[in-house]
Amino acid sequence: MSDDNKAILVVGGGISGITTAVEAAEAGYNTIIVERNPYLGGRVAQLNRYFPKLCPPYCGLEMNFRRIKTNPKITVYTMSELESVSGSEGNFTARIRKNPRLVNEKCTACDKCVEVCPVERPNEFNFGLDKTKAIYMPHEMSFPMRYVIDKNVCTGSSCAKCVEACKYNAIDLDMKTDSVEVNVGSIVFATGWNPYNAENMDNLGFGKIQNVVTNMMMERLSAPNGPTKGKILRPSDNKEVKNIAFVQCAGSRDENHLIHCSAICCMASLKQATYIREKAPDSNVSIYYIDLRAPGKYETFLKKVDEDENVKMIKGKVAKIEEDSATGDPVLTVEDVEGGGKIHQTVDMVVLATGMEPSLKAGAAPGVKVEENGFISLNGQSGGVYSTGVAKSPGDVTTSLQDATGAALKSIQSVVRR
Amino acid sequence: MADETVLTPDLGFIKSLKGAGAETMKKCYQCATCSVICPLSPDDNPFPRKEMIMAQWGLKDDLANNPDIWLCHNCNDCSKYCPRGAGPGDVLSALRKIAIQENAFPKGLGKILGEPKMIWLALLIPAIIFMIAMKIKTGYFFQIPEGEVVFSKFFPISLVDTIFVPIALLVTISFVVSIGRFWKSLNKNPYKLMASGTILSGLIATIKEIVSHSKFDKCDANKDRVWAHRLVLFGFVGLFITTNWAVFNLYGLNWESPYPLNDPDAVAIFGSEAAAGLYRGVFKLTGNASAAILLIGSIMMFANRVKDKGFSSVSSSFDWTLAIMVFAVCVTGILSEVLRLANAASLAYPMYFAHLIVVFYIIAYLPFSKLAHMVYRTTAITYAKMANRDVV
Numbered sequence: 001m002s003d004d005n006k007a008i009l010v011v012g013g014g015i016s017g018i019t020t021a022v023e024a025a026e027a028g029y030n031t032i033i034v035e036r037n038p039y040l041g042g043r044v045a046q047l048n049r050y051f052p053k054l055c056p057p058y059c060g061l062e063m064n065f066r067r068i069k070t071n072p073k074i075t076v077y078t079m080s081e082l083e084s085v086s087g088s089e090g091n092f093t094a095r096i097r098k099n100p101r102l103v104n105e106k107c108t109a110c111d112k113c114v115e116v117c118p119v120e121r122p123n124e125f126n127f128g129l130d131k132t133k134a135i136y137m138p139h140e141m142s143f144p145m146r147y148v149i150d151k152n153v154c155t156g157s158s159c160a161k162c163v164e165a166c167k168y169n170a171i172d173l174d175m176k177t178d179s180v181e182v183n184v185g186s187i188v189f190a191t192g193w194n195p196y197n198a199e200n201m202d203n204l205g206f207g208k209i210q211n212v213v214t215n216m217m218m219e220r221l222s223a224p225n226g227p228t229k230g231k232i233l234r235p236s237d238n239k240e241v242k243n244i245a246f247v248q249c250a251g252s253r254d255e256n257h258l259i260h261c262s263a264i265c266c267m268a269s270l271k272q273a274t275y276i277r278e279k280a281p282d283s284n285v286s287i288y289y290i291d292l293r294a295p296g297k298y299e300t301f302l303k304k305v306d307e308d309e310n311v312k313m314i315k316g317k318v319a320k321i322e323e324d325s326a327t328g329d330p331v332l333t334v335e336d337v338e339g340g341g342k343i344h345q346t347v348d349m350v351v352l353a354t355g356m357e358p359s360l361k362a363g364a365a366p367g368v369k370v371e372e373n374g375f376i377s378l379n380g381q382s383g384g385v386y387s388t389g390v391a392k393s394p395g396d397v398t399t400s401l402q403d404a405t406g407a408a409l410k411s412i413q414s415v416v417r418r
Numbered sequence: 419m420a421d422e423t424v425l426t427p428d429l430g431f432i433k434s435l436k437g438a439g440a441e442t443m444k445k446c447y448q449c450a451t452c453s454v455i456c457p458l459s460p461d462d463n464p465f466p467r468k469e470m471i472m473a474q475w476g477l478k479d480d481l482a483n484n485p486d487i488w489l490c491h492n493c494n495d496c497s498k499y500c501p502r503g504a505g506p507g508d509v510l511s512a513l514r515k516i517a518i519q520e521n522a523f524p525k526g527l528g529k530i531l532g533e534p535k536m537i538w539l540a541l542l543i544p545a546i547i548f549m550i551a552m553k554i555k556t557g558y559f560f561q562i563p564e565g566e567v568v569f570s571k572f573f574p575i576s577l578v579d580t581i582f583v584p585i586a587l588l589v590t591i592s593f594v595v596s597i598g599r600f601w602k603s604l605n606k607n608p609y610k611l612m613a614s615g616t617i618l619s620g621l622i623a624t625i626k627e628i629v630s631h632s633k634f635d636k637c638d639a640n641k642d643r644v645w646a647h648r649l650v651l652f653g654f655v656g657l658f659i660t661t662n663w664a665v666f667n668l669y670g671l672n673w674e675s676p677y678p679l680n681d682p683d684a685v686a687i688f689g690s691e692a693a694a695g696l697y698r699g700v701f702k703l704t705g706n707a708s709a710a711i712l713l714i715g716s717i718m719m720f721a722n723r724v725k726d727k728g729f730s731s732v733s734s735s736f737d738w739t740l741a742i743m744v745f746a747v748c749v750t751g752i753l754s755e756v757l758r759l760a761n762a763a764s765l766a767y768p769m770y771f772a773h774l775i776v777v778f779y780i781i782a783y784l785p786f787s788k789l790a791h792m793v794y795r796t797t798a799i800t801y802a803k804m805a806n807r808d809v810v
Contacts, residue, residue, distance in 0.1 A: 203455065253501060254502075290447060317451050317454075319450070319451040319454035320455070334450065335467055341463065341464070342459075344461075
């Protein structure tokens with residue numbers, strides 16, 4: 001091992017990308033993380049709790065952020081995208097575009113700028129369930145701990161109230177897009193996923209019926225740092241949700257939408273059933289499924305949830321959701337396959353267990369071959385190019401971490417053997 | 419175990435189903451999206467999810483006597499939303515074909531004539547019958563008469579009667595037997611649909627529904643088919659009325675085609691040539707308008723079949739055969755009329771002969787062709803209404 005070794009480029013700063021970078025760096029190799037968002041942590045940062053221990057995600061992320069902060073071998077570019085790649089294994093040249101944050105490293109997160117900012121925007125971190133100002137902190141444990149300005153809504157120098165309010169000269173409204181070229185030995189794509197657009201399923205009413213939400217919105221509604229401060233209140237009238245239904249395979253395992261099984265939605269709904277059961281002892285949960293998939297040790301968790309009398313699991317896919325216009329209650333229709341009749345159920349809120357759509361589109365990313373379905377297979381890639389986490393195949397956090405550690409080793413091999 | 423059920427899958431049935439347009443049925447994973455999407459499926463024991471697994475299991479007898487496959491109007495909303503591309507709409511369509519063959523009387527004949535590859539034999543039979551009949555009556559197998567084109571000179575009306583009246587009678591007997599069986603099996607089918615109410619009230623409600631196409635109108639994915647079907651149905655009804663009207667003209671009024679206005683019998687009845695002309699005009703308008711409606715409807719049916727609807731739907735050869743025959747009966751009929759008026763004897767008579775063959779095909783093979791759906795479906799909907807299984 002010597003310092004002549006080229007660095008390892010990790011595209012994507014979610015839990016998989018962070019893990020790959022940290023593991024490789026702790027083995028002594030220089031790593032670079034490129035992240036599109038203004039913060040690290042990706043989808044995991046948006047969860048309320050995660051498997052296997054059902055702890056809040058911050059405990060895992062905080063530990064990783066500390067490992068990054070104290071390790072000089074890791075370079076992080078947030079708000080950045082991979083623009084182009086050339087070269088081959090052991091000697092790639094990658095160009096990274098750095099979008100302007102408009103807030104520099106002098107920021108102390110004092111919040112004075114937010115107080116004066118007159119513009120509001122939907123908070124995408126909370127899936128539009130609440131709003132932030134045009135200058136905002138992405139979330140309370142953001143890394144880097146620094147504000148960011150949404151250029152699309154900020155009115156710029158004509159307003160500049162935040163610039164006046166900032167005592168540290170941390171706001172630079174003239175910050176320009178920058179780019180940097182790096183020389184790396186291997187590239188790991190950890191580009192992750194987006195929740196599948198539930199509006200595409202026109203029979204399930206998402207986007208038209210306010211109290212039909214996605215499972216990721218349910219995580220935010222349950223999280224103490226979410227839009228409802230952890231109280232599960234439904235969007236239409238902020239009524240506490242007592243009667244809830246989960247619609248499994250909403251867009252997954254479906255030729256018209258995502259053809260793959262998203263692997264995590266069954267466990268996510270079982271987990272979310274416990275959120276509501278813990279918060280309201282008189283609550284009722286119905287989970288409608290085609291097949292319940294609880295791989296490996298998760299079987300125990302499934303059994304535990306199933307023992308709860310107030311949780312009903314019914315085989316049958318919900319194929320119609322309508323709204324009771326007087327109350328705003330969603331009314332769902334499903335055939336109870338084992339019972340032999342249609343069920344019409346009125347609930348306070350419906351959670352669509354929407355699946356994972358890989359972030360990249362086929363042919364749209366530089367330096368990597370993306371398959372038709374959007375995932376990045378290890379097969380058929382040029383030497384030194386790897387994928388990990390959900391970018392490779394749908395999976396839970398535990399599986400992604402193990403895979404990311406393996407990806408770290410692969411990426412080190414590409415650097416060393418040249 | 420007392421509650422054990424032994425299933426005996428009929429593998430030949432599964433194969434024949436796949437051949438009839440249900441290639442995709444094994445893709446079904448029983449999610450039941452179809453049963454919910456279907457606007458015609460009742461809350462209790464909905465279809466087509468259960469039919470999909472029964473088909474996969476090869477339960478031929480249960481399916482052949484299942485009224486639900488006839489409640490389906492093949493609008494294919496289910497196939498559009500099916501997450502697996504298993505095509506429940508096509509599977510039910512294939513099941514209906516097999517149900518027609520299974521319930522047909524005589525059953526063997528149903529299997530033979532129901533097969534589209536037997537179409538040439540099926541067309542040859544009437545051709546031979548007609549030629550033998552002509553030979554007996556006129557002395558020639560196929561002789562184009564001299565002078566003005568009058569079809570009865572070529573193929574006398576008496577032959578039409580002696581051939582088609584017994585055929586219609588046989589068709590009726592065949593339907594009475596097979597529908598009798600079908601009705602009996604409905605009452606003991608595994609879904610325990612206990613019939614209530616009277617047959618007559620059920621039948622009247624059913625006919626109202628057929629005339630208005632109110633069920634069919636609930637279709638979404640395949641809306642265009644509704645008008646095509648409506649026109650074909652009304653076209654046929656109009657032509658049926660015209661035919662019976664012609665029988666009345668001949669035997670009631672003693673006035674024979676081509677209905678000369680100076681016919682003494684006609685003048686005696688109508689009082690004047692002008693009145694007879696008015697009567698003839700209305701009669702001819704009914705016939706021609708019906709033919710035009712049928713032509714438009716059958717062209718629309720072709721157009722809908724080849725149109726891309728954004729999801730795959732199979733048109734089996736069983737479907738195509740009927741569509742082609744409906745089109746053929748219409749075109750040969752209209753051309754016969756046009757060529758007769760043009761007095762093109764050498765073309766008009768062969769065209770009329772072809773028309774007679776297609777008419778024979780449609781009428782004689784009715785119990786075995788897709789057209790039998792009108793009898794089975796009417797029966798099943800009537801039953802569903804009586805069993806409170808109807809979705810309004």
